[in-house]
Amino acid sequence: MLKTILKRILQSIPTLLIVITITFVLTRMIPGNPARTILGPQASAQDIAEMEIKLGLNKSKLEQYADYMIGILHGDFGTSYVYNRPVTSLIAERIPNTLVITLTSLVIAIFIGVGIGVLSAIKQYSILDYIFMILALVGVSMPIFWLGLMLVNLFSVQLGWLPALGMGSMSKGIGDVISHMVLPCFCLATIPTATFARITRSSMLEVIHSDSIKALRARGIKESSIIWKHALKNALPPIVTVLGLQLASAFTGAILTESIFSWPGMGTMIVSAIDNRDYMLIQGTVLFIAVVFVVVNLLVDVVYMIINPRVSYDSKGGN
Amino acid sequence: MKKRILALALVASMCVSLAACGNSGSKETEGTAANSSSAAAETTASGETEAEGDPVKGGTLTISLSASPSKLDPIHYSGVYESEIIKNVCDTLMEYNKDLSEYVPSLATDWTVSDDGMTYVFNIRQGVKFQKGKYQDGREMTAEDVAYSLNRSGELSDSNRLSMLDKAEATGDYEVTCTLKTANSSFLTALTDAGNAIVPKEEVEGWGDDFGSHLVGTGPFSLESFQLDQQAVLKKNVDYWLAEPNLDEVIFKVITDSTQAANALQTGELDVAMDLKGESVQKVKDNADLTLLETPGLHVAYIYFNMEQGPTADIKVRKALIEAVNVEEMVASLYKYGEAQKASLPLPPGSWGYDASLESKVPGYDPEDAKALLAEAGYGDGLTLDLYISDTEARQNMAVLLQAYWAQVGVTLNIHASEWGTFSEVAMSNNADVYGMSWTWYPDPYFFLNKLFSTDEFGGIGNGQHYSNPQVDELLQKALEATDQADRADYYKQALALIVDDLPGLFYANENVIYGVNGRVHDFIQRADSTVKFVTTENNVWVTD
Numbered sequence: 001m002l003k004t005i006l007k008r009i010l011q012s013i014p015t016l017l018i019v020i021t022i023t024f025v026l027t028r029m030i031p032g033n034p035a036r037t038i039l040g041p042q043a044s045a046q047d048i049a050e051m052e053i054k055l056g057l058n059k060s061k062l063e064q065y066a067d068y069m070i071g072i073l074h075g076d077f078g079t080s081y082v083y084n085r086p087v088t089s090l091i092a093e094r095i096p097n098t099l100v101i102t103l104t105s106l107v108i109a110i111f112i113g114v115g116i117g118v119l120s121a122i123k124q125y126s127i128l129d130y131i132f133m134i135l136a137l138v139g140v141s142m143p144i145f146w147l148g149l150m151l152v153n154l155f156s157v158q159l160g161w162l163p164a165l166g167m168g169s170m171s172k173g174i175g176d177v178i179s180h181m182v183l184p185c186f187c188l189a190t191i192p193t194a195t196f197a198r199i200t201r202s203s204m205l206e207v208i209h210s211d212s213i214k215a216l217r218a219r220g221i222k223e224s225s226i227i228w229k230h231a232l233k234n235a236l237p238p239i240v241t242v243l244g245l246q247l248a249s250a251f252t253g254a255i256l257t258e259s260i261f262s263w264p265g266m267g268t269m270i271v272s273a274i275d276n277r278d279y280m281l282i283q284g285t286v287l288f289i290a291v292v293f294v295v296v297n298l299l300v301d302v303v304y305m306i307i308n309p310r311v312s313y314d315s316k317g318g319n
Numbered sequence: 320m321k322k323r324i325l326a327l328a329l330v331a332s333m334c335v336s337l338a339a340c341g342n343s344g345s346k347e348t349e350g351t352a353a354n355s356s357s358a359a360a361e362t363t364a365s366g367e368t369e370a371e372g373d374p375v376k377g378g379t380l381t382i383s384l385s386a387s388p389s390k391l392d393p394i395h396y397s398g399v400y401e402s403e404i405i406k407n408v409c410d411t412l413m414e415y416n417k418d419l420s421e422y423v424p425s426l427a428t429d430w431t432v433s434d435d436g437m438t439y440v441f442n443i444r445q446g447v448k449f450q451k452g453k454y455q456d457g458r459e460m461t462a463e464d465v466a467y468s469l470n471r472s473g474e475l476s477d478s479n480r481l482s483m484l485d486k487a488e489a490t491g492d493y494e495v496t497c498t499l500k501t502a503n504s505s506f507l508t509a510l511t512d513a514g515n516a517i518v519p520k521e522e523v524e525g526w527g528d529d530f531g532s533h534l535v536g537t538g539p540f541s542l543e544s545f546q547l548d549q550q551a552v553l554k555k556n557v558d559y560w561l562a563e564p565n566l567d568e569v570i571f572k573v574i575t576d577s578t579q580a581a582n583a584l585q586t587g588e589l590d591v592a593m594d595l596k597g598e599s600v601q602k603v604k605d606n607a608d609l610t611l612l613e614t615p616g617l618h619v620a621y622i623y624f625n626m627e628q629g630p631t632a633d634i635k636v637r638k639a640l641i642e643a644v645n646v647e648e649m650v651a652s653l654y655k656y657g658e659a660q661k662a663s664l665p666l667p668p669g670s671w672g673y674d675a676s677l678e679s680k681v682p683g684y685d686p687e688d689a690k691a692l693l694a695e696a697g698y699g700d701g702l703t704l705d706l707y708i709s710d711t712e713a714r715q716n717m718a719v720l721l722q723a724y725w726a727q728v729g730v731t732l733n734i735h736a737s738e739w740g741t742f743s744e745v746a747m748s749n750n751a752d753v754y755g756m757s758w759t760w761y762p763d764p765y766f767f768l769n770k771l772f773s774t775d776e777f778g779g780i781g782n783g784q785h786y787s788n789p790q791v792d793e794l795l796q797k798a799l800e801a802t803d804q805a806d807r808a809d810y811y812k813q814a815l816a817l818i819v820d821d822l823p824g825l826f827y828a829n830e831n832v833i834y835g836v837n838g839r840v841h842d843f844i845q846r847a848d849s850t851v852k853f854v855t856t857e858n859n860v861w862v863t864d
Binding site for chain 2: 157
């Protein structure tokens with residue numbers, strides 16, 4: 001297994017190289033110029049030319065690319081044009097904020113989503129099943145930004161129960177932070193919850209109608225134990241795959257959610273980096289998200305091997 | 320593997336394409352504007368909250384910033400939202416009074432100007448102390464600090480905010496002499512800019528590149544903490560030379576969206592919401608606990624024709640395009656909540672260079688004449704133009720109306736709306752037939768007429784359409800060198816008349832500066848240039864619970 005993991009890590013290097021290159025090219029392709037956006041509309045042509053030299057944008061694109069690549073090999077991911085600080089320190093500062101809401105919302109999504117999925121599966125074609133599945137369909141198709149605005153309007157503006165935006169402050173106690181987390185987490189959890197519910201339901205249905213479960217029933221084992229211990233375990237692999245995907249896409253979902261709730265995480269940082277044409281910061285954050293994707297994928301494969309020993313990524317295994 | 324690469328590429332492109340949803344346009348209203356004697360009378364009344372009753376000491380005031388400040392070092396800042404913070408932490412040599420009609424002494428008590436307009440001598444206020452910082456313990460500010468700060472800005476300012484300065488020297492313990500490269504009467508206005516605030520050398524050198532995050536000055540509040548994209552917390556400076564601030568704490572909170580700001584105001588998370596737009600204005604009006612402050616800004620919204628290339632290089636076409644638009648009707652439907660007034664000239668009525676007698680020289684609504692002019696110019700069979708705008712709501716609505724008006728005279732308009740970075744690239748490079756934007760800055764006409772119409776400004780976004788008239792250039796130069804304001808106003812009025820004759824654009828609206836304020840805030844002054852100061856000679860903001 002160690003060998004497989006090592007192999008997978010090596011395989012991810014070309015993937016990351018391609019991501020770096022594509023991001024580099026794309027950021028240079030968006031019209032606009034960092035020097036201009038930094039200096040604002042009143043800047044004269046001369047101010048802009050001076051700023052371009054300062055930022056190294058007067059060099060050829062190829063030279064800039066080479067500089068960037070050499071920097072990365074030395075562990076230097078560049079300095080943000082706007083914040084004038086190393087990209088890595090900016091990401092390090094923001095990542096905990098994003099993790100707090102993405103992980104919390106995923107945990108919520110797993111418990112509620114899997115629970116609903118299992119209930120739907122064992123009560124297939126019941127009223128409950130229909131209600132759950134309609135809700136899941138609505139949830140999966142819900143535009144996050146619309147939902148977010150509606151939540152704010154209802155719970156903050158009309159009812160005044162929860163704060164509309166920001167992260168709160170630990171100095172005002174943990175309660176303040178949690179109350180700020182409720183709406184963004186709910187918003188971010190919607191799609192994963194619905195996805196988990198649907199995937200769990202179909203996976204469970206397949207398993208509970210299989211011979212092995214019938215055999216367990218025949219042996220007179222308690223129904224709840226069959227469902228939650230045996231069936232759910234066998235239904236897990238597709239759920240884990242989806243978990244991996246959801247974890248990674250939660251980062252992209254966070255871009256929208258954080259913008260709606262002014263949550264100071266990676267998402268708001270990426271959006272403002274793009275607005276400001278802060279090339280280094282855009283490249284750094286996209287590369288970071290790419291690394292998250294790669295690592296999560298790797299973890300999913302490892303977990304897969306553990307929960308389902310039939311799966312082997314060793315070519316010698318003859319799969 | 321293939322799928323993964325595809326997925327990753329998708330994320331990359333998604334992130335980049337999100338640029339389109341960003342808070343563009345925030346940069347557009349950057350810079351400042353001000354208010355004039357004519358507009359002042361009717362506006363100052365609405366620009367303040369009640370100061371009645373005995374001021375209460377203590378408390379926190381939370382105010383929104385419509386864009387995220389990143390650089391608080393005066394020489395690096397670029398947006399109003401950064402200068403709001405700088406101006407409460409630092410002082411400048413002088414500042415404008417609340418209706419921006421005259422200079423008020425601040426760190427300089429008085430000053431003299433030589434006859435040739437080249438030398439300025441300032442007397443510096445005594446007994447002013449810097450806030451305590453890591454590298455000095457709150458020592459007195461001296462002439463040396465003033466000279467140091469001004470020279471630093473003259474040499475290093477990213478936006479060349481003091482480029483006219485040759486050198487500043489301490490010629491006494493409390494006297495500074497500034498020599499200019501050439502006579503430039505915008506020098507005093509430049510000194511009111513947050514970019515030319517007075518800062519202590521030890522802190523600047525001690526912190527180096529990080530000075531902005533640990534800004535120290537002589538202002539009413541000291542910077543307690545600064546978190547990127549979140550907030551800046553300011554604590555009162557009990558030793559402030561002017562008066563002890565009433566507020567204990569001021570929090571500048573970054574809220575980039577006007578609706579979000581209005582929501583936060585309603586929930587009480589915010590005390591003051593700046594830059595309200597559209598429906599948010601109505602929300603505040605409808606809420607009895609909130610006050611809407613509105614002051615005509617030093618602002619002009621306009622569409623600018625390409626003066627060098629394409630059909631609009633022909634003045635007949637420009638005249639036809641102006642005549643095709645019913646400006647009054649357009650402004651009424653664009654600004655449903657009365658957020659702007661109809662304009663005619665490329666200078667806001669609040670500027671002292673404004674000349675109302677020129678308004679009648681701008682062609683009025685006359686679609687029949689417009690058609691005739693287009694036929695005369697050889698476009699009887701129609702004409703297609705490309706309009707470039709930033710993707711803000713106000714601009715997009717304007718574009719759609721413009722499209723409809725021009726269609727009536729046979730002009731097909733293609734609208735290209737993109738976020739600010741993309742828009743500015745096209746607009747600056749003389750590649751647009753027509754572009755639509757707005758301009759806002761100081762009351763000195765220099766900051767409008769020079770930036771928008773001087774040949775020297777080719778390549779900047781002000782004059783991206785390459786307006787060039789040698790007579791105008793000459794008058795603008797004379798106005799810059801003259802030291803007497805009456806002379807300067809006269810030159811600017813002459814230049815303005817020539818510009819209006821050339822019909823470079825359609826200047827359609829002057830937008831208001833609009834804030835929502837909670838009833839607990841007292842003695843708060845709104846200014847036409849969007850500067851917010853909590854302690855000045857004219858006010859000292861306080862809050863009740």
